[in-house]
Amino acid sequence: MDASQEETSTSPRLMRATGLEKGGIYRHFDSKQELAVDAFDHAWKISFDARFEGAGEISNTVDCLKQVVRNFRDRRAGLVPGGCPLLNTAIDYDDNNPPLRAKARQTLGSWLERLQSIAEEGQQRGELRSDVDCAKLATLIVSTLEGSLMVSRLQRKEEPLDSACRHLEEYLESMRP
Amino acid sequence: MDASQEETSTSPRLMRATGLEKGGIYRHFDSKQELAVDAFDHAWKISFDARFEGAGEISNTVDCLKQVVRNFRDRRAGLVPGGCPLLNTAIDYDDNNPPLRAKARQTLGSWLERLQSIAEEGQQRGELRSDVDCAKLATLIVSTLEGSLMVSRLQRKEEPLDSACRHLEEYLESMRP
Numbered sequence: 113m114d115a116s117q118e119e120t121s122t123s124p125r126l127m128r129a130t131g132l133e134k135g136g137i138y139r140h141f142d143s144k145q146e147l148a149v150d151a152f153d154h155a156w157k158i159s160f161d162a163r164f165e166g167a168g169e170i171s172n173t174v175d176c177l178k179q180v181v182r183n184f185r186d187r188r189a190g191l192v193p194g195g196c197p198l199l200n201t202a203i204d205y206d207d208n209n210p211p212l213r214a215k216a217r218q219t220l221g222s223w224l225e226r227l228q229s230i231a232e233e234g235q236q237r238g239e240l241r242s243d244v245d246c247a248k249l250a251t252l253i254v255s256t257l258e259g260s261l262m263v264s265r266l267q268r269k270e271e272p273l274d275s276a277c278r279h280l281e282e283y284l285e286s287m288r289p
Numbered sequence: 290m291d292a293s294q295e296e297t298s299t300s301p302r303l304m305r306a307t308g309l310e311k312g313g314i315y316r317h318f319d320s321k322q323e324l325a326v327d328a329f330d331h332a333w334k335i336s337f338d339a340r341f342e343g344a345g346e347i348s349n350t351v352d353c354l355k356q357v358v359r360n361f362r363d364r365r366a367g368l369v370p371g372g373c374p375l376l377n378t379a380i381d382y383d384d385n386n387p388p389l390r391a392k393a394r395q396t397l398g399s400w401l402e403r404l405q406s407i408a409e410e411g412q413q414r415g416e417l418r419s420d421v422d423c424a425k426l427a428t429l430i431v432s433t434l435e436g437s438l439m440v441s442r443l444q445r446k447e448e449p450l451d452s453a454c455r456h457l458e459e460y461l462e463s464m465r466p
Contacts, residue, residue: 198443199439202439202442202443213443216443217443217444220440220443220444221444248452251437251440251448251449251452251453252433252437252452252453252456254436254440255433255436255437255439255440255449255452255453256429256432256433256436256437256453257436258436258439258440259431259432259433259434259435259436259437259438259439260428260429260432260433260436261436262376262379262432262435262436262439263397263428263431263432263435265379266375266379266390266393266394266397267394267397267398271428272428272432275425275428275429275432276428276429276432276433279429
């Protein structure tokens with residue numbers, strides 16, 4: 113398939129969501145849906161690694177989760193332009209591309225599970241209050257970060273994301289036994 | 290302009306974002322950008338009214354803000370499909386339509402200002418702790434609600450939005466002097 117034939121309005125959004133150039137996008141894929149899933153995978157891997165960078169070396173659970181929160185705010189250099197690939201994909205493609213939507217949903221699930229398992233392991237070691245619902249804590253962290261990123265993007269200022277991070281850091285402090 | 294000529298890939302997104310039918314969309318507008326701004330205005334007005342429904346009758350500030358938070362979760366019937374028009378617009382159109390982006394930004398600003406002014410008035414009446422930063426409180430409420438709506442949409446379950454509401458309700462409770 114000629115790349116120029118594929119130049120529909122999906123391309124700019126896909127390029128934005130993935131950070132790939134159009135030439136690179138349309139080379140090795142049988143369908144646009146398949147391509148979008150693969151491009152999302154690529155973009156997500158970069159984001160995911162950045163979000164957990166350095167966190168594994170922090171032994172205390174609350175400190176580790178606070179690092180993950182700060183990473184979301186601070187480690188954006190070199191990431192896909194325009195924010196989180198998950199946020200872009202969730203809104204842009206939720207109705208148009210069922211395989212990509214399934215992929216985004218699965219990715220969100222794996223991000224939540226990773227946070228939840230960090231919290232649960234900490235709870236077992238007595239570093240997190242025993243009454244904390246670790247699944248809900250994970251969901252709240254992700255929701256607050258993604259929402260504040262959206263507000264920051266729209267306002268083109270860092271303050272909403274920064275405020276949300278500080279709020280989560282305080283909230284996580286209150287989780288210590 | 291013939292409506293069929295306008296049947297580009299923008300239409301489904303615009304229809305989703307606004308809840309309007311295509312026939313209704315392409316009747317009275319000179320440009321697609323202008324149309325999108327007007328459609329967004331329409332969708333936002335419905336959402337905005339629903340979010341503040343009943344809040345004006347609650348005299349206590351914390352109770353009033355809690356009602357606004359619950360409205361975001363509960364008063365979705367009849368609203369535009371797929372969630373918040375602001376969230377859809379912020380992600381879908383941020384690069385493609387500068388007037389719409391400006392409109393969405395202005396709308397976000399007015400939503401934040403309304404929440405901030407409710408909080409500030411309450412602070413003056415001594416119903417909110419004097420150390421609360423009302424602008425940051427407003428931003429945190431909006432960020433948390435929008436992010437959890439995104440997560441709820443992607444997971445197709447209510448729990449993330451419900452959890453976020455409960456978290457905000459608790460947080461607002463802690464704002465009482």
